[in-house]
Structures are given as C-alpha cells and as structure tokens.
Amino acid sequence: MKVPFRKMHGLGNDFVVLDARATPLRLGEDAVRFIGDRHKGVGFDQLVTLEAAPDADLFIRFHNSDGSEAGACGNGTRCAASLVLAETGRSHIAIRTIAGQLAADLLPDGSVRVDMGPPRLGWRDVPLAREMDTLHVPLSAEGVSDAACCSMGNPHATFFVEDLDALDIPAIGPGLENDPLLPERGNIGFAQILSRSQMRLVVWERGAGLTLACGSGACAAVVSARRRGLVDARCAVTVPGGGDLVIEQREDGHVLMSGPVATSFTGELDL
Numbered sequence: 418m419k420v421p422f423r424k425m426h427g428l429g430n431d432f433v434v435l436d437a438r439a440t441p442l443r444l445g446e447d448a449v450r451f452i453g454d455r456h457k458g459v460g461f462d463q464l465v466t467l468e469a470a471p472d473a474d475l476f477i478r479f480h481n482s483d484g485s486e487a488g489a490c491g492n493g494t495r496c497a498a499s500l501v502l503a504e505t506g507r508s509h510i511a512i513r514t515i516a517g518q519l520a521a522d523l524l525p526d527g528s529v530r531v532d533m534g535p536p537r538l539g540w541r542d543v544p545l546a547r548e549m550d551t552l553h554v555p556l557s558a559e560g561v562s563d564a565a566c567c568s569m570g571n572p573h574a575t576f577f578v579e580d581l582d583a584l585d586i587p588a589i590g591p592g593l594e595n596d597p598l599l600p601e602r603g604n605i606g607f608a609q610i611l612s613r614s615q616m617r618l619v620v621w622e623r624g625a626g627l628t629l630a631c632g633s634g635a636c637a638a639v640v641s642a643r644r645r646g647l648v649d650a651r652c653a654v655t656v657p658g659g660g661d662l663v664i665e666q667r668e669d670g671h672v673l674m675s676g677p678v679a680t681s682f683t684g685e686l687d688l
C-alpha cells in the first residue's frame with residue numbers, strides 16, 4: 418500500500434504526518450515503529466495522523482516512536498493544524514483529539530497558536546499512583562527532586578533546577594519516565610527559570626526520549642511554574658531545537674501555545 422506522508426517539525430520536534438481523512442488508515446504498532454525507525458523507516462518523534470471528525474474540522478491522533486498512543490502533542494497539533502489552515506484559507510479551526518477539544522489559529526506572522534485547553538491538576542488526572550499534592554510529587558533522581566505534575570491531555574512531571582547543563586538527562590530520564598508513581602508513565606520536563614517571563618526547558622518524552630522541543634511539556638512547565646509563583650501568565654520557553662515556544666495561560670485557565678512549524682520534505686511510504 419502506497420501512503421503519502423509529509424515530514425514536519427516544530428522547533429526540531431519532528432513528525433511524520435499522514436492524511437487519513439479521505440481513506441481511513443489502520444496502522445498496527447509494528448507499522449508505526451517501522452515508520453519511526455530512523456534507519457529502516459523515515460524516523461519521527463511522533464506519528465501524526467489527520468482523520469475526519471464529525472464534530473470538528475479535524476481529528477488528530479498521535480503515536481510515539483515506541484508505538485504508544487498519546488492524548489496530546491502540542492507541536493504535532495500545530496503542524497497538522499497549519500496544513501488544514503492553509504488548505505481551507507481559514508484562520509481558525511476546531512480540533513478534536515482522544516483527550517478533548519482544541520482550537521488552532523493562524524497568526525499574522527505565519528506561526529500557529531493552539532489552545533491546548535485547561536491543565537488537569539488532580540492526582541487522578543495526571544495520573545499518579547496514589548492521592549497526593551500534584552504540585553510537590555516525590556519523584557527524584559541524580560540532581561533533581563520534588564516534581565510538579567499535571568496533565569495537558571498527557572502526563573507531565575516538571576523539575577525546576579538551577580543549572581540545566583549540570584544534569585545528565587539521558588541517564589536519569591528513563592527511570593523517571595517509568596517511575597511507579599506514574600502509572601501511565603510520564604513526560605519529564607527539566608526547567609531553568611531565567612526570569613518571570615522566560616525559561617529554558619529540556620524534556621525527556623514518554624515513548625520518544627530526548628526531543629528538541631515538547632509543546633505540551635512547555636505548557637505543563639509554565640502551568641507548574643505559575644502554580645509555584647515563579648513566572649507570569651505569558652512565558653517564552655527556550656528549547657534545545659533553537660527558538661522559543663510562547664505559552665500564555667488565559668484567565669479562564671486555557672493554555673495557549675504559539676510557535677513556528679516547518680515542512681522538511683514529502684514522500685511515499687510503501688506499507
């Protein structure tokens with residue numbers, strides 16, 4: 418089966434985007450992992466599949482390179498939304514995912530802003546293995562302790578550190594991702610606050626490992642930093658991929674994420 422694809426990224430967080438709106442695609446875990454293989458396939462952090470939606474302009478499904486499905490992918494949502502915004506000539510679209518209803522806007526500078534909805538802050542929402550204060554979760558590893566957790570449709574644990582460069586994230590990421598306190602595993606964010614309107618962030622992603630940017634992780638880090646009184650409502654999040662994601666939490670709690678999107682190439686898979 419020949420399947421056209423588009424290779425895209427948002428600040429280096431990279432995706433293979435499939436359009437299954439006209440013809441449904443049912444890819445098994447093996448196919449997802451094959452496409453994501455950076456030697457035998459195309460390679461991606463996430464597979465982003467566009468599907469038809471009865472109650473929105475678009476349904477988007479996300480799979481990590483380990484084959485697991487995710488409820489949210491901020492950068493992938495921006496990439497998929499940019500295609501539909503361009504195709505329709507509209508500046509606003511409604512999006513549905515398995516975790517809820519989102520919206521996307523095309524901004525005057527060509528970047529795409531996604532309304533990721535409100536964070537989920539309860540221990541069952543993240544989820545955590547037992548009842549506890551999600552703002553101070555006893556996760557720890559070399560150089561980090563006391564995580565702030567929330568869900569943006571996917572589970573996040575964020576550590577705030579003095580010096581990001583002093584951490585060995587590839588060494589501590591896997592153990593934290595799979596900590597028993599996180600029954601659905603977790604995306605692990607490491608944030609260094611630079612001011613009340615800027616932070617650096619590196620994320621060890623659930624099911625994908627170290628990525629150059631993580632949109633939902635940037636949202637989670639700003640939400641958690643606000644809960645701890647460390648930043649204001651609008652914060653630039655500088656990521657290893659080079660550049661900033663701009664995160665703003667609205668009065669109603671919704672978290673807006675803006676940033677660039679890019680197409681690297683298109684191609685055809687032979688599945």
Ligand SMILES: N[C@H](CCC[C@H](N)C(=O)O)C(=O)O
Binds near residue numbers: 571630
């Ligand atoms: N690894 C994440 C999904 C992708 C998140 C990230 N690429 C983003 O932009 O939000 C998870 O399993 O929840």
